[in-house]
Amino acid sequence: MALLDKEHLRRNLDEVIWNIEKARITVSEHHIVQLIAVGKYTEVDNISTLYALGQRAFGENQVQQLKERMGALEELPLEWHMIGSLQKNKINNLIDLRPNLMQSLDSMNLATELNKKLVSKETKMNCLLQINAAAEAKKSGVKPDEAFDIYQQIKESCPHINLKGVMTIGAHTKDEKRIQKSFETTHNIYEKLKNEGASICSMGMSSDYTLAIKCGSNLIRVGSSLFK
Numbered sequence: 001m002a003l004l005d006k007e008h009l010r011r012n013l014d015e016v017i018w019n020i021e022k023a024r025i026t027v028s029e030h031h032i033v034q035l036i037a038v039g040k041y042t043e044v045d046n047i048s049t050l051y052a053l054g055q056r057a058f059g060e061n062q063v064q065q066l067k068e069r070m071g072a073l074e075e076l077p078l079e080w081h082m083i084g085s086l087q088k089n090k091i092n093n094l095i096d097l098r099p100n101l102m103q104s105l106d107s108m109n110l111a112t113e114l115n116k117k118l119v120s121k122e123t124k125m126n127c128l129l130q131i132n133a134a135a136e137a138k139k140s141g142v143k144p145d146e147a148f149d150i151y152q153q154i155k156e157s158c159p160h161i162n163l164k165g166v167m168t169i170g171a172h173t174k175d176e177k178r179i180q181k182s183f184e185t186t187h188n189i190y191e192k193l194k195n196e197g198a199s200i201c202s203m204g205m206s207s208d209y210t211l212a213i214k215c216g217s218n219l220i221r222v223g224s225s226l227f228k
Ligand SMILES: *Cc1c(COP(=O)(O)O)cnc(C)c1O
Pocket: 038, 040, 061, 083, 084, 169, 204, 205, 206, 207, 221, 222, 223, 224, 225
């Protein structure tokens, strides 16, 4: 971890924005993509520099780190996303942080627990259903063939969870065809869920965000390319 100067971060951000622009235009000139800057590998000062350059939405993959950063940067009008696996014993902490979007709701079981605690705290949370699109053993998320039913089940039985769409992490491989397939699988589910009110399809990280956008992603989570 190192402190990056403003001009350095500006070049990184410009490059990512330019790549987004080139990819999104292949989908449609009306296709808008939101960029979430993932700060988990970088220092908090680099986050405030990126804010000064115009970036507003940030993501963290651990509740503790999210809490520290939200606290350190509370003066700034930032949008915060939780993007990592949520352990059951951290649910209350996350609720108290009131993140804008919790992207990693990865099972019916977690949804039930989260809903219970949201009810007792009399609040709601915006969430995405995480899909394990390539059915990888090490990855969390629901199976693609169960995603549609689980999404509806959560909507019916967890009224304090506002489901906004889906999230996936691209297949862990160098084989671009397989990565593309995992994005297409997720985007197909998203298309079906639009009738259920889904509006966010979160796919793409530093190594694969242009491919994800071409497959229909409208929210990307980028860390290393911004803070390298
Ligand atoms: C770390 C992380 C990212 C960003 O990864 P980079 O490869 O650094 O861009 C995106 N999504 C999730 C869920 C992550 O944990």
